[in-house]
Amino acid sequence: MxxxxxxxxxxxxxxxxxxxxxxxxxxxxxxxxxxxxxxxxxxxxxxxxxxxxxxxxxxxxxxxxxxxxxxxxxxxxxxxxxxxxxxxxxxxxxxxxxxxxxxxxxxxxxxxxxxxxxxxxxxxxxxxxxxxxxxxxxxxxxxxxxxxxxxxxxxxxxxxxxxxxxxxxxxxxxxxxxxxxxxxxFPPIDIVPAGFKLEKRASSSSCVGVLNKYSPTCVQVVSALIWNTFMTTIRSKPKPGNECVAVHAVNLRDKMVPPLPNHFFGNLLQIGVAATTVDGDKDLGALASLIGNGVREINDEYVRRLKMEDDHVDSSKKERDRFLKGEKEVFASSSWCRFPRYEVDFGWGKPVGKRVGIEAWVNLSEQDMAILQHDLDLLSFVSSVY
Missing domain, CATH: 3.30.559.10 (Chloramphenicol acetyltransferase-like domain)
Structure with a gap:
C-alpha cells in the first residue's frame, strides 16, 4: 500500500x-x-x-x-x-x-x-x-x-x-x-560512449586451486549465493547466454599506494569481474572465491595500468555491445557494509531500523523474482524473504 x-x-x-x-x-x-x-x-x-x-x-x-x-x-x-x-x-x-x-x-x-x-x-x-x-x-x-x-x-x-x-x-x-x-x-576525454570496461580476470577454471588459500568475506559469500540463484533463473529461459559475469563495485581509494583518503571526492571505483558458464552445478565456495579473486585484481598495479590505457573507452563500448546482444548474462552487485550509514547523527541520535545480519536488496524481473523467492538453496541461508 x-x-x-x-x-x-x-x-x-x-x-x-x-x-x-x-x-x-x-x-x-x-x-x-x-x-x-x-x-x-x-x-x-x-x-x-x-x-x-x-x-x-x-x-x-x-x-x-x-x-x-x-x-x-x-x-x-x-x-x-x-x-x-x-x-x-x-x-x-x-x-x-x-x-x-x-x-x-x-x-x-x-x-x-x-x-x-x-x-x-x-x-x-x-x-x-x-x-x-x-x-x-x-x-x-x-x-x-x-x-x-x-x-x-x-x-x-x-x-x-x-x-x-x-x-x-x-x-x-x-x-x-x-x-x-x-x-x-584520470583526465577526462572529449567524447564518451556509455558503458564500462570488463576484463575476464577470474574464471572457474583458474580459481579452483586457490579455494583453500583465500577466505572470502561475508559480502562475497552473500553475493555468491545470490549469483548462484541468479544463474538458476537464467537456465529457465529459452535461450540463455553461455557465460555469466558477476561484477562488483570496488573502491579504488584503499587499493592505491599510497591509499587515498575517504574524503577524496568523485567516482573512484572500478569493477571487479568474475566469470563462469551458466550450465552445470555451482559450488558456493568456488563462486565466492571467484568474486574474491576478481576484487583482489583491483590493486595498485591495476590502477597504474588503468591510467596508461588508451583503449579503455573503446573496450567499454565493445563489452556493452556484447551485453546488448545477449552473449553474456550479467549479475551486478555492490555493498554499503563498510560505510558508516547507521552512524549518521544529525543531532537526534543514530538512524533506526537497522537489521541484524546482511540485508540484501535484489532487483529482478517479476518472473525471475518468483524463481528466486522459491529457491530452496537460497531459502536455507536467509531468515526472511520479503
Whole structure:
C-alpha cells in the first residue's frame, strides 16, 4: 500500500557562502564520465526530530561546492551555486509502518525525485533532499546524489559532514576537507560512449586451486549465493547466454599506494569481474572465491595500468555491445557494509531500523523474482524473504 504524502514546501538550498571564482570550474574525471546516469538514493529514519536541516545543508554545500553546481557537456561541473533541491513533506502513517516496507517502489515517494527517471522539465540538480515528517513525529530523510559526480564513499563523506554540522560541530579540520582532484589522476576525454570496461580476470577454471588459500568475506559469500540463484533463473529461459559475469563495485581509494583518503571526492571505483558458464552445478565456495579473486585484481598495479590505457573507452563500448546482444548474462552487485550509514547523527541520535545480519536488496524481473523467492538453496541461508 502506497503512503499518503503531502508536500508542504519546495525550495532551493544554496551554499551559505559563494564559491570563489577560481573554483568555479571543476573538471570531471574519466571515471566520472564513464559512470552511470542515475542518482544514489538513500533514506535515513529517526524516531524523533529537533531541528530543520536547511541551514546546515547550506553550510555543507559551501565545502562540497560541486554538488551545488551543474554538469556541462560531460566534461566539467559549473560550480555556480545553483543549489540543492529541498522538499518538506508530511507522511500520513507512522514511522514503524514505513520501516517495515521492503519494496523500494513503496519507499520511493520518500525521495525528492525518482533516482532512475529522466530530468526533462526540471533542472538536473546534483543533490536532492526530502524531509519527511510522520504522524508519530518520526522523520525520514530521503536523499538523491548524482552518481555522475559521486560514488558511495563520496556520498557517505558528504552526509556525515552534513550531520556533523547539524550537531553544531562546525566544519571539520582542514585535513578532512573534500579533495576534488580526481581529474588529475584520470583526465577526462572529449567524447564518451556509455558503458564500462570488463576484463575476464577470474574464471572457474583458474580459481579452483586457490579455494583453500583465500577466505572470502561475508559480502562475497552473500553475493555468491545470490549469483548462484541468479544463474538458476537464467537456465529457465529459452535461450540463455553461455557465460555469466558477476561484477562488483570496488573502491579504488584503499587499493592505491599510497591509499587515498575517504574524503577524496568523485567516482573512484572500478569493477571487479568474475566469470563462469551458466550450465552445470555451482559450488558456493568456488563462486565466492571467484568474486574474491576478481576484487583482489583491483590493486595498485591495476590502477597504474588503468591510467596508461588508451583503449579503455573503446573496450567499454565493445563489452556493452556484447551485453546488448545477449552473449553474456550479467549479475551486478555492490555493498554499503563498510560505510558508516547507521552512524549518521544529525543531532537526534543514530538512524533506526537497522537489521541484524546482511540485508540484501535484489532487483529482478517479476518472473525471475518468483524463481528466486522459491529457491530452496537460497531459502536455507536467509531468515526472511520479503
Amino acid at each position: 502506497m503512503m499518503n504524502i503531502e508536500v508542504l514546501s519546495r525550495e532551493t538550498i544554496k551554499p551559505s557562502s559563494p564559491t570563489p571564482q577560481h573554483l568555479r570550474n571543476l573538471r570531471l574525471s574519466l571515471l566520472d564520465q564513464l559512470s552511470v546516469r542515475f542518482y544514489v538514493p538513500i533514506i535515513f529514519f529517526y524516531d524523533h526530530m529537533r531541528i530543520i536541516l536547511k541551514k546546515s545543508l547550506g553550510e555543507c554545500l559551501s565545502r562540497y561546492y560541486p554538488l551545488a553546481g551543474t554538469i556541462r557537456d560531460d566534461i566539467s561541473v559549473d560550480c555556480n551555486d545553483a543549489g540543492a533541491e529541498y522538499i518538506e513533506a508530511r507522511v500520513g502513517c507512522k514511522l514503524s509502518e514505513a520501516i517495515k516496507k521492503s519494496d523500494f517502489e513503496l519507499l520511493k515517494p520518500l525521495l525528492p525525485f525518482d533516482p532512475y527517471g529522466n530530468v526533462i522539465g526540471r533542472r538536473e540538480a546534483l543533490v536532492g533532499v526530502k524531509f519527511n515528517v510522520f504522524d508519530c513525529g518520526g522523520v525520514g530523510i530521503g536523499m538523491c546524489v548524482s552518481h555522475r559526480i559521486a560514488d558511495a564513499a563520496s556520498v557517505s563523506a558528504f552526509v556525515n559532514a552534513w550531520a556533523t554540522m547539524s550537531r553544531g560541530g562546525g566544519s571539520s579540520t582542514e585535513a578532512d576537507d573534500p579533495i576534488f582532484d580526481a581529474a588529475l589522476l
